[in-house]
Amino acid sequence: MTLKPLALSFLMSGGVLFAFVEAPLSTAPVVITGRQTQTPPPGQQQPGQIVVRMDNAAIQPKIAIPDFNSAGDAELEAAARTVSEVLWADLDFEKEFYLIDRNASAAVPPAASIDAMPMDRWRDLGADFVVHATVTRGAAGEFAVDFRIVTVRGTTAGQVDFSALYERCTIRNPRWCAHSIADDVHKKKRNLDGVARTKVAFVSDRDNKSAPGRQVKEIYVMDYDGANQRPFTAHRSLSIMPAWAADGVSLAYVSYFGGNSDIYLTRPDGRAPTRPANGNMDIRNYSPAISPDGTRMLFSSSRDVNTGRTDIFIVNIDGTGLKNLTPNTAASGEATPSWSPAGTEIVFTSDKTGTNQLWLMSPEGLNLRRLPMDKHCDKPTWSLLNFIAFTYGPQDGPHDIALYDVQTQKVSILTDGQGSNGSPAVSSNGRHVVFTTSRYGNSQLATVSRAGGRPRQLTTVGSNTYANWSRPPQ
């Protein structure tokens, strides 16, 4: 069962709230039936193998994705073309397959049936597999994709290696159809949890022209590949630090629209957001992080009017059970907490040694220990695959994204020293990092894979920061 994600925008006018519900871009789940697969998928990847797998074209099965067959209806054909293009990009993103160039594929004559496919042409292009898909209309505005992966070479050439019927795709949202197929193919053929259906929340000033002279930044949401960038808040104030909950739908964020920085937590059923950190004009709350089981929230808070320094607090999602986890630290600032994958540890920053360093502690605030680094560190984020991504560099920059492997205790630098790079968030499958970078001229968001290499730019308009990556819908 999937909750329809609602984007709720709140406008303040004369002290009264109007809630505007954005008509969702139909992301109802695609219905998958009749799936069959001939070859079993490889065993589950160990975290240490990810980089090796992503970097090694020699072991990636080579797959071609030509245009899908459709019945000559122009609107359906356009939707089908989007599905094939986006599917190609989704598979290319994870580097589990090697994708045959689309232009080369276009030169091969299409075939109405699998038997009629010119396998010699596909072999010439180096493909191991080729997709054969047929698209037909269903109920109004919907279509189905009859999808096959066909073996190109060897003793089983011409046989169907994988087949599935994807129904309830919509003409209005063909990208969602492609993302659903990509996640299914990755799971069934490569034993990989893909991220094609995930979202990135971020902060942007791109629309503050509507409020000249006002200090306005809003929370935005986009697909993992940068498509569908759209506003999520309309507070006409500063809103920052979005943090998805594990359900992939609820979003916590910091906003100043109530007068000072407080944390708001949206709810998937459309009810009003709550304020679990219960801020007021004398309190500044930052950096929400919802626990993996969704019951508690970590955050940093400045409740000392004399020093302004923050401590790490924990609170139940309903606002009860507030506890300061770093008391007795009046002279230092503790900030940016992040949960371990099982919710049994916390990583955070403290400047008690003179500059920001990474520290670990239990959710009770016990067993405090430092992860020694030789430079300023900030915004640690603990990936589900048990490594910690963080901002790393001299205090005043430029910075890079670094990774700390909790198992091996080794540190590696992920970005390449171009521009200043920080505020990382990691995809749910641990294979990609989204981050803020100045390499394109001003502040933009980009993703880079765990294997390193050239980042992919996601945003281009305005100044964009504070990315956070959702999990796939449950």
Next chain:
Amino acid sequence: MSRIPTRYAIVALLVFAAACGKKPPVAPPPAAPQPFPTADTSGTKPPAPPARPADTPVTSRDPVVTSSATDPYAGKAPDDINKDSPLKPVFFQLDSDQLDELARQTLTEDAEVLKKYANWVITIEGHCDERGTAEYNLALGDRRAIAARGFLISLGINADRLRTVSYGKEFPFDPAQSEAAFAKNRRAHFTVTATSEPR
């Protein structure tokens, strides 16, 4: 990539009940919007939006300090007062929240203005230059605003009149990439956010 045009439907006029845990009854600045005001949440058909609540009227008598007949700020709303920038900002060294001699001098002058206009409630904004991470600069901005606030209190200004907020490096005053621009951005900035009964 163009944004998908959003279709809004006003589903309901929602007036939110206060979140769990009532806030302590701090006097809110009348000109600023209130978060989640308590009110009735029932009813599905949206009634016509109520008229904007009237601002709390500024006292018609003279403020505590006798002013000349040409008091330029009498009866003015905060937005109008701020257009004049009656309170001067103070600036900081890189990575520092320390008030240097010039900063203390400026704050002393600002304190005189605040004593003269005893009905002003102000917000002290802490700002930073763009070096350093966004998160680090939010913390530094907090410390800068609080340093300025502490000094004003030591000069006799009532603490209840002085709010602080940090904007980190989110809203630089000068977006240029020069030392001169960076220096302008490392500041505590003062805005009048309410005019109320003198305290």
